[in-house]
Amino acid sequence: MPHSPLLASLGRHKLTVLLMVMQVALTCAIVCNVAAILGHRITQLSLPSGVAEDELVMLESISVDASTDPLVRHDTDLAALRQLPGVRSAAAVDALPFNSNNWSNGISLVPKGDARLTATAFNGTPGELATLGLRLAAGRDFLPEEYLPLGAAQDWTGINKVPSTIVTSALAQQLFPGQDPLGKVIYPGDGPVRIVGVVDHLLRPTLDETAGNEYATVFPMLPDDGRVTYVMRTAPQDRERVLQQAMARLAQLDSNRVLRRPQTFAQLREDYFRRDRTMISLLLAAAFGLLLVTAAGIAGLASFWVQQRRRSIGIRRAVGATRHDILRYVQAENFLIVSGGVLLGAALAYALNVMLMQRYALQRLPAFYVPLGAAALWLLGQLAVLGPARRAAAVPPVVATRSG
């Protein structure tokens, strides 16, 4: 297919072609960035929390009566909860992935040193690991003698005395790259804390855009606040029933307290990501809308040009061009326009990304999104032009003999 007449013909519609190229470029730039944001959000949405998500239910208890010892009350409550049919294990905890109760400490590797990073402290009663379903990749669970009260009433001084911790492998990697973290010492508070175990995953209570979403430390510290979350592990089909029974049982044990947010872990996760899901559907709608509008524009212009050029097409057919030639011609013309748009669009995509990175906490555009966007637009252009191209190919040579 010789391209010179093609270029010459496009040259006669400079302004129209320019507008089309700009539209494709802008669409390409926006769609690439939208796709990158989408990819990132979907990745966050599907991050493994590390806990047995399908088997956990929880509820919050806030005591009103300050006179009873929280440690005693938690033990009583837990003993009652473990008695409920279907409850495999139960624990009192403060933080959970997605529950937004984030108590972070600066972690240093020397006493009184500068913090290397901050990590969330997860505290709970014995059996927390088993209840949450955390998987130990190395090391051991806490020993009964390691547990001590959190000291909420004394400004959480437990953190200065706690002897041991279990960390996530992400945190271990960051603190001790390439080394065995077991037995290493960290300083989340005043005193040394020995790493006795490593779990493969545990997400922090709130996620952010940084790499530290799994910087978590589990401590053998007993929540001794008036406010605590009871987590129970049960079979997936028993979750709703266990929750109801747990509410009733706890209210019966002590009615002078607030019981709230009874929910399954699945609900907790769903609530946490509700905004992200809205955003994902909006981004999808925007991307589809953009591509649709651009496709409609391409198709509209192409069919318009075909109408306008019926006579020229007829002449070309009359002097020997096959239907196939005409089809290829229209397709090649579209390919040329879209290519111009895609080239410009790739540059624009990066420019837009730099702008977005400055204004919002967005990450760099991963390189593969641009060729992906380009391929999508080429394909879209070819699909959009198929109808008009076939109509062009169907123009009979006899049209050449008619005037105007």
Add this chain to the structure above:
Amino acid sequence: MLGYYASIAASSFRKNKALATLMVLVIGLGIGASMTMITVFHVLSGDPLPGRSEHLFVPVIDPRPLDRSPSAGTPSMDGNFTWPDALNLLHAARADHQAAMAGGAVPVRPMQGAGLPFYETGRYTTADFFAMFGTPFLSGGGWTAEDDAQRARVVVLGHALSRKLFGEGPAVGRTVRFKDVDFRVIGVLDDWQPQPQFYAQMDSRAFGRSDQFFLPLQTALDLKLDFVGRLSCWGDSGDGRTSDQCSWLQFWVQLDNPAKVAAYRAFITGYWREQQSHGRLPRPVDARLYGLMDWLAYQHAIPDDLRLQLSLSVGFLLVCMLNVMGLLLATFLRRGGEISVRRALGARRRDIFLQLGVESSVIGLTGGLLGVLVALFGLWSVRQRPDGYAQLAHMDPGMLLATFALALITGALAGLLPAWRACRIAPALQLKTQ
């Protein structure tokens, strides 16, 4: 003449029904999407406290130490105060009004003794809060600085909580039990829900939240009631809330004229220097004073996701405009023959320009009508979101007019270039080739 042009436009659209429909659809979608987000923005960036906001300021003093390494993820400036600094500024009393505050949550015992206690959120603050923000009282009033100092067990209730506890009867003078402490009700507020809740720490719940009780900050500290909100600490300090190494309080001042604003700025700069001579506040002195609206902008009161959605919708409108521009240009050029005949019969360039301008405006306006429908649907879908701002997303008459204006401008702008190009068609050449 315009009527004639409009009828030409109508007949030309009849000839190219599909294309005209496409253009109207595209403009309608673009206008609808962008007007949805512009309206949401317009509503959310409104003044939460009209008439008072220009006199309200947030002083910002950065109490953090120097040595905090950036890799530790230093949070951005949230403007929170430590207890000693807030107390010092309160006692200095250099502003017309000043108040320190923090969020709180307490278990409330129902009066009739039946049922479990319930959780309620409110604010722990100091005496000037009510006068400074001009909170409307249904009955009673706030407390005094004396009450603050004496850690009085008094409380101001929101209307909803008062009704929940006492029904429609009078609440002032009665007793309410928070946690295990009795408080005397000294005032009941009328519905007062500034949106966003500007005086609290800005977060994703700044919209749609309201406080149902207000009680003295020092009383809350004394009784160790539960606080809500960020508490950032550094160093190895002792007592958390009252330490000078933990920031968690919001501080607001009222300054009635520019001279006082300048004086207050000088005062807090001086305060910072003075504290440095005592070995505190090691960071370079950079005391700031933000006006209410500036503070909301600085703290990103409007969620970043919404900003992104706005940018996206404007980008979408831009693509739609380019699209319509291209299609209009193609239709206008197709009618080169007709145009050159008109030119040959004596029509001036600007007549042609006007005629084609009317055509594109008709497209723009029709698209705008569709756009209003799309925007109404868009706002409805925004209202279905679980976010606090969702319920505010309503179209008002001003925005309705703005929608049509935007549609008209979009249509005219989209038509400008094609019309300019088409009116440059030379009469003779076109007649010859046809």
